[in-house]
Amino acid sequence: MTPAAGLPPPPTAADRLGAVTPGAVADWLGAVTPGAVADWLGAVSLVAGALLSLAAAIGVLRFPDALTRMHAATKPQVLGVLLLLLGVALRLRSPADLGMIALVGVLQLATAPVAAQMIGRAAYRSGRLDRKLLDADELAEH
Amino acid sequence: MNTVLAAVLASLLSVAALLALIRLYRGPSLLDRVIAADMLLATMIGAVGAEAAINRHATTLPVLVVLALLGFVGSVSLVRFAVRERP
Numbered sequence: 001m002t003p004a005a006g007l008p009p010p011p012t013a014a015d016r017l018g019a020v021t022p023g024a025v026a027d028w029l030g031a032v033t034p035g036a037v038a039d040w041l042g043a044v045s046l047v048a049g050a051l052l053s054l055a056a057a058i059g060v061l062r063f064p065d066a067l068t069r070m071h072a073a074t075k076p077q078v079l080g081v082l083l084l085l086l087g088v089a090l091r092l093r094s095p096a097d098l099g100m101i102a103l104v105g106v107l108q109l110a111t112a113p114v115a116a117q118m119i120g121r122a123a124y125r126s127g128r129l130d131r132k133l134l135d136a137d138e139l140a141e142h
Numbered sequence: 143m144n145t146v147l148a149a150v151l152a153s154l155l156s157v158a159a160l161l162a163l164i165r166l167y168r169g170p171s172l173l174d175r176v177i178a179a180d181m182l183l184a185t186m187i188g189a190v191g192a193e194a195a196i197n198r199h200a201t202t203l204p205v206l207v208v209l210a211l212l213g214f215v216g217s218v219s220l221v222r223f224a225v226r227e228r229p
Binding site for chain 1: 157165178195
């Protein structure tokens, strides 16, 4: 990972020059530890999850009826929460915390489809949908 | 990096929660409000998790478990028992 780290230690006279010496490169590469990389990846996934939440909130506000709003609202419930939990896991990095975070992810993945199915069924049965927006209505015969 | 990250995450999640609250206030039917409340709860899970990630502590992780269960129980019970279905 650090090709310059295998070099022999540079002479101290080269350090006094203040130029880009092999020693300086080795120091810079030594600063890129796996922990720092995990921190940056965690930050990126945290921001991605937050952006997904924002996009879904705009969709919930703008979409015309209950089914399309549900379509927007399920994005942060699964992918957004998973991205944010990945960010938390990449920044905490201890086994007990990873277990708790995985529990949250599994609970979210197991419960979000059930809740969405019940909301969708109630929306269909109570007629809270815009039929002009439906491409196909496979429950129409019932 | 931590300060910038905290500011970006706080602004994004606050705007998302605000938009969900607007839909929660406006929503013409109870179902729209349930959907908006679910969405608000997912945003809250994200916010609590982001705070734990920025400050690097694990004390609020059980809160995440409770919030994940609360969203399910709340929306299912509301939809199951409070929405009047046509026979």
